[in-house]
Amino acid sequence: MKHQARKRFGQHFLVDESITDGIVRAVNPRAADNVVEIGPGLSALTRPLLDKLDCLKVVEIDRDLAARLRGQYPPERLQVTEADVLTVDFSGFGPALRVVGNLPYNISSPLLFHLMAWADQVRDQHFMLQREVIDRMVACPGDADYGRLSVMLQSRYDMEKLFDVPPEAFDPPPRVVSAVVRMIPLPDSRPRARSDKALSETVAKAFAQRRKMLRRGLGDWTPLVPWQQLGIPETARAEELSVQQFIALADVLHEAGVVG
DSSP states (O other): OOOOOOGGGTOOEEOOHHHHHHHHHHHOOOTTOEEEEEOOTTSTTHHHHHHHOSOEEEEEOOHHHHHHHHHHSOTTTEEEEESOGGGOOGGGGOSSEEEEEEOOGGGHHHHHHHHGGGGGGEEEEEEEEEHHHHHHHTOOTTSTTOSHHHHHHHTTEEEEEEEEEOGGGEESOOSSOEEEEEEEEOOTTSOOOSOHHHHHHHHHHHHHTTTSBHHHHTGGGGGGOOHHHHTOOTTOBGGGOOHHHHHHHHHHHHHTTSOO
């Protein structure tokens, strides 16, 4: 029986095997790897992954699809977590996680932020997303796409856009072009803010009025910032600051007690 895609779950099922093969080659799984697939759907990626793996873990919100998966594969090969992925505690999946998936576009940004909490136990992540989102993820300072998503994810991951995926690779086809991204958590030696919460608050406020110069956009926080010491020009806008400059700015504001 054909499964009807459900709009509320943002379902677009991958049907192009050449794209599936490209994703599996990018992941390059080994039999004993600890892999979690988000949104397995109709098993387009699940099947070829299981051809390479001893066991695969999946997270599926759709009750009918979860039941179908349990009927197709034995539990020792496929462990199905039936849940909204935004509520899932990934610490329960164990160490050295490799996370993959064709992510629902309607929750892509919240999900990427959700997964940051477990970056320490993640080996890598390979996701298919709306191309526009991936362009924002990998954008450089000064780019039009550079924003809050860029800074927060780049503070935690090394990211690479791998290839585009056309709408006709899906059923039903989405109205946008998709792409595949590789995300590798940065090591403990990376530049780190003293407070993750302070960095998040600082970046959010800085980009809330991205057209304004930072000196105006930060409002009451502005007098607390040693601009010259941080190497930030008086005319700078949020989109011009590097991740390291945002970390330094967040540390100053954290020490002043206004964030984090």
